[in-house]
Amino acid sequence: MKKIMNRPEDFAVETVEGIIAAYGDKVKLLNADPQIYLSNYPTREGKVGIVTAGGSGHLPVFLGYVGQGMLDGCAVGNVFASPSAQKMADMITACDRGNGVLCLYGNYGGDKLNFDMACEMVEMEDIETRTVLVKDDLASSPLEAREKRRGVAGMVYAFKVAGACADKGMSLDEVADMAQKALDNIRTIGVALSPCVVPMVGKPSFSIADDEIEVGMGIHGEPGIEVRKMMTADEIADDIISRIETEIPLSSGDEVSIMVNGLGATPIEEQLIVYRRIHKILSDKAVSIFMPHIGEFATSMEMAGLSITVFKLDGELKQCLAAPACTPFYTNHNK
Amino acid sequence: MKKIMNRPEDFAVETVEGIIAAYGDKVKLLNADPQIYLSNYPTREGKVGIVTAGGSGHLPVFLGYVGQGMLDGCAVGNVFASPSAQKMADMITACDRGNGVLCLYGNYGGDKLNFDMACEMVEMEDIETRTVLVKDDLASSPLEAREKRRGVAGMVYAFKVAGACADKGMSLDEVADMAQKALDNIRTIGVALSPCVVPMVGKPSFSIADDEIEVGMGIHGEPGIEVRKMMTADEIADDIISRIETEIPLSSGDEVSIMVNGLGATPIEEQLIVYRRIHKILSDKAVSIFMPHIGEFATSMEMAGLSITVFKLDGELKQCLAAPACTPFYTNHNK
Numbered sequence: 001m002k003k004i005m006n007r008p009e010d011f012a013v014e015t016v017e018g019i020i021a022a023y024g025d026k027v028k029l030l031n032a033d034p035q036i037y038l039s040n041y042p043t044r045e046g047k048v049g050i051v052t053a054g055g056s057g058h059l060p061v062f063l064g065y066v067g068q069g070m071l072d073g074c075a076v077g078n079v080f081a082s083p084s085a086q087k088m089a090d091m092i093t094a095c096d097r098g099n100g101v102l103c104l105y106g107n108y109g110g111d112k113l114n115f116d117m118a119c120e121m122v123e124m125e126d127i128e129t130r131t132v133l134v135k136d137d138l139a140s141s142p143l144e145a146r147e148k149r150r151g152v153a154g155m156v157y158a159f160k161v162a163g164a165c166a167d168k169g170m171s172l173d174e175v176a177d178m179a180q181k182a183l184d185n186i187r188t189i190g191v192a193l194s195p196c197v198v199p200m201v202g203k204p205s206f207s208i209a210d211d212e213i214e215v216g217m218g219i220h221g222e223p224g225i226e227v228r229k230m231m232t233a234d235e236i237a238d239d240i241i242s243r244i245e246t247e248i249p250l251s252s253g254d255e256v257s258i259m260v261n262g263l264g265a266t267p268i269e270e271q272l273i274v275y276r277r278i279h280k281i282l283s284d285k286a287v288s289i290f291m292p293h294i295g296e297f298a299t300s301m302e303m304a305g306l307s308i309t310v311f312k313l314d315g316e317l318k319q320c321l322a323a324p325a326c327t328p329f330y331t332n333h334n335k
Numbered sequence: 336m337k338k339i340m341n342r343p344e345d346f347a348v349e350t351v352e353g354i355i356a357a358y359g360d361k362v363k364l365l366n367a368d369p370q371i372y373l374s375n376y377p378t379r380e381g382k383v384g385i386v387t388a389g390g391s392g393h394l395p396v397f398l399g400y401v402g403q404g405m406l407d408g409c410a411v412g413n414v415f416a417s418p419s420a421q422k423m424a425d426m427i428t429a430c431d432r433g434n435g436v437l438c439l440y441g442n443y444g445g446d447k448l449n450f451d452m453a454c455e456m457v458e459m460e461d462i463e464t465r466t467v468l469v470k471d472d473l474a475s476s477p478l479e480a481r482e483k484r485r486g487v488a489g490m491v492y493a494f495k496v497a498g499a500c501a502d503k504g505m506s507l508d509e510v511a512d513m514a515q516k517a518l519d520n521i522r523t524i525g526v527a528l529s530p531c532v533v534p535m536v537g538k539p540s541f542s543i544a545d546d547e548i549e550v551g552m553g554i555h556g557e558p559g560i561e562v563r564k565m566m567t568a569d570e571i572a573d574d575i576i577s578r579i580e581t582e583i584p585l586s587s588g589d590e591v592s593i594m595v596n597g598l599g600a601t602p603i604e605e606q607l608i609v610y611r612r613i614h615k616i617l618s619d620k621a622v623s624i625f626m627p628h629i630g631e632f633a634t635s636m637e638m639a640g641l642s643i644t645v646f647k648l649d650g651e652l653k654q655c656l657a658a659p660a661c662t663p664f665y666t667n668h669n670k
Contacts, residue, residue: 002528002548004605004641006567011604014568018607021614022627059603193337210337232341233349265600267636268394269346270339272353279356292357301602302639306339333668 001197001204001302008199012056012078019063023328026067035076035083036091041068041326048166048175049073049095050159052105053088053115055080057198058219060329061298065156069325069332070163072101079198079301080220082110088118093127100128100172104162104179106151107133130176134158136188136309138244139216139225150218153261153298154186154309156330157321164323182317187244190307191236192217192224192263196300215239219263219300233270237277240308248312252286257293257321259309264299266306271295274306291321297329336532336539336637343534347391347413354398358663361402370411370418371426376403376661383501383510384408384430385494387440388423388450390415392533393554395664396633400491404660404667405498407436414533414636415555417445423453428462435463435507439497439514441486442468465511469493471523471644473579474551474560485553488596488633489521489644491665492656499658517652522579523594525642526571527552527559531599531635550574554598554635568605572612575643583647587621592628592656594644599634601641606630609641626656632664 005011016034019027030036052062053075062074073095077083092101101122103115112133119129134151141148161182165175192214195204206221208214213231216224231239250256260275262268275294282289290313298307313321325332340346351369354362365371378384387397388410397409408430412418427436436457438450447468454464469486476483496517500510527549530539541556543549548566551559566574585591595610597603610629617624625648633642648656660667 002545002565002639004528004568004571004601005608006569011608014608014611015604018609018611018614018629021611022607022629057602057604059607064603193339213337230337233339234341236339264602265637265639266339267392267599267634268399268631269350269392269636272357272394273340273346273349274353276349276353276356279353294353294357296603299602301604302600304337304600304637331666331668333666 003197003199005199008202011199015056016063019328026326026328030090030094035087037063037066037074037076038094039067039072043072043097045097046099047097048099048170048172049097049101050162050166051092051095051101051103052159053083054106054111055082057301058298060296061155064329065159065327067327069167069323070159070327070330079200082114085114085117085121088114089121092118092122092129093125096127100130102162102172102176102179103129103131104158105134106155107135107149128172130172132176132179132183134183136183136186137218138187138247139189140218140222143247150222152188152190152219153259153307154188156297157186157257157309157311158182160325161317161320163325164320167323178320185248185312185317186309187248188307188309189216189240189243190263190305191215192303192305194265194304195221196264196303219298233273234277237274237281241278241281244310248310250282250285250287254287255290255313255318256287257291257311257313258289259293259297261297261307261309262295262299263303263305263307264296265302265304271306278308290318338532338534340534343537346534350391351398351411354663361661361663365425365429370422372398372401372409372411373429374402374407378407378432380432381434382432383434383505383507384432384436385497385501386427386430386436386438387494388418389441389446390417392636393633395631396490399664400494400662402662404502404658405494405662405665414535417449420449420452420456423449424456427453427457427464428460431462435465437497437507437511437514438464438466439493440469441490442470442484463507465507467511467514467518469518471518471521472553473522473582474524475553475557478582485557487523487525487554488594488642489523491632492521492592492644492646493517495660496652496655498660499655502658513655520583520647520652521644522583523642523644524551524575524578525598525640526550527598527638527640529600529639530556531638554633568608569612572609572616576613576616579645583645585617585620585622589622590625590648590653591617591622592626592646592648593624594628594632596633596642596644597631598638598640598642599631600637600639606641613643625653
């Protein structure tokens with residue numbers, strides 16, 4: 001498998017250099033550190049900070065959402081590796097405007113360990129933090145063990161809601177509670193068709209047969225629920241929506257946002273064919289769709305496949321989703 | 336190779352159904368015909384229409400740019416196949432607001448034949464047309480045979496300029512001349528790492544060895560300039576920029592827009608690593624970059640690779656590029 005890169009060990013840093021070269025009006029580095037990434041927009045004193053962190057290799061997650069109306073900062077590690085607690089602490093400190101910082105990130109062991117340490121470190125500087133873990137991947141653990149679930153593309157909706165709440169001037173507790181409320185109404189399941197290649201490894205980390213598809217695979221190649229013979233687009237949509245409906249039942253009059261997220265190598269056409277089916281399933285139930293998100297929001301480099309996220313809305317969540325945002329990979333001028 | 340689809344023969348139509356389901360506020364079909372696609376925004380009487388046409392399988396080209404500030408209409412065929420002259424004629428007629436229609440499309444045999452017929456057909460209805468062919472692919476023919484060159488990702492810039500000129504109230508001749516002026520300052524070269532699969536064919540239409548890259552390959556897999564051993568990201572950027580500079584020399588004080596366009600399966604990270612190098616090459620020459628475009632603008636389904644487009648600007652072209660637009664896959668609120 002071929003990658004367009006220079007030295008594998010420079011992959012993550014050179015990606016960040018590309019982002020700063022392209023979007024330096026929106027984002028900047030803290031002290032030229034390519035692992036600590038901040039909004040370049042002026043931030044109102046007193047605004048609650050919204051931050052995240054995680055490994056590289058998932059663009060637009062995470063860096064792509066730093067800017068206005070979503071994240072204030074992000075610490076980023078090497079490909080699929082957590083950044084250190086010290087980097088996270090420096091980033092949190094830089095994002096505090098006096099009223100605390102929400103740490104909103106995917107439920108992965110390394111990120112959790114380091115973020116917990118970072119929160120203790122900044123507590124010494126009297127910076128208040130709250131943590132909300134994203135665990136939207138329904139396929140990663142059964143309901144009775146949902147605390148173990150991983151965070152995937154649904155985190156983008158959570159960034160959006162938290163960012164909007166912070167912009168509105170809510171307190172840290174209020175913002176955290178709203179992010180949690182959003183996540184309680186968000187579920188994601190993905191399917192993978194082919195693996196990805198970690199640059200420093202140089203070969204696929206797993207394999208999927210030419211006539212097979214894996215339902216529920218994680219964004220680092222974590223095992224899913226089942227390996228099946230290749231499914232049609234309609235079968236994929238039907239299967240995932242029915243699995244998500246076991247936890248978020250939908251009925252006439254409900255309103256949702258739907259994210260069809262390409263994992264990296266999946267053509268836009270295929271994403272749209274799947275969306276078309278979801279639209280039909282929901283229209284048939286008289287469930288309406290608000291602000292569909294179709295494209296690449298959380299990827300795994302050259303992995304082929306996609307994920308479907310259902311975000312059930314109420315008036316408050318809908319208003320947050322519709323609020324303006326301006327980041328390198330997510331813009332909403334609410335027009 | 337696996338594709339997320341239903342019946343191969345429904346691939347193009349179901350893609351359009353997905354677009355209409357997702358972006359029905361921006362775009363609509365003419366008489367429910369999935370091959371004739373119109374802006375859903377109100378259009379001022381007297382505005383010059385801007386239209387294009389071509390085969391499916393290149394999203395966001397072409398459908399993704401119909402809306403406000405770019406294209407008024409588009410006829411679309413099956414995957415990699417031209418739509419009929421009749422569909423084009425119906426589409427042109429629907430886009431005329433009394434002052435004629437610019438047909439702005441890639442220089443491919445089938446499209447050209449059908450568009451020429453379509454223009455004759457609408458002439459009987461007293462609809463004036465002008466044609467500007469996109470031939471930005473420098474690699475597809477040498478300079479002395481530039482009339483044979485194909486149109487690739489640079490067409491997106493041409494859509495943007497033409498759309499902005501039409502919105503400003505320019506006449507058909509003025510709009511066509513500005514589109515041509517833009518194209519005189521636009522060159523593109525692509526590299527391909529892997530082939531794509533036409534749904535009805537079901538297997539790759541060509542092959543590239545595991546350690547090779549093809550420079551100059553077309554978006555339907557047309558042969559390029561040379562097959563080489565795999566190059567680094569910096570080598571790709573250096574090679575393409577120096578080839579483009581043989582026709583568009585750049586020097587201190589010049590201003591350009593740069594498009595790094597993923598062909599479908601290329602990770603965002605890789606696109607950014609290439610952009611980073613282009614930014615460095617141009618910064619070192621004191622050439623400034625305005626509105627970089629990084630992402631998927633003109634694809635070939637699951638083809639891996641990318642293209643680089645240089646668009647040399649003057650004050651007038653820059654203003655057109657910066658003008659507002661709102662389409663399913665291209666939004667600029669000029670903020």
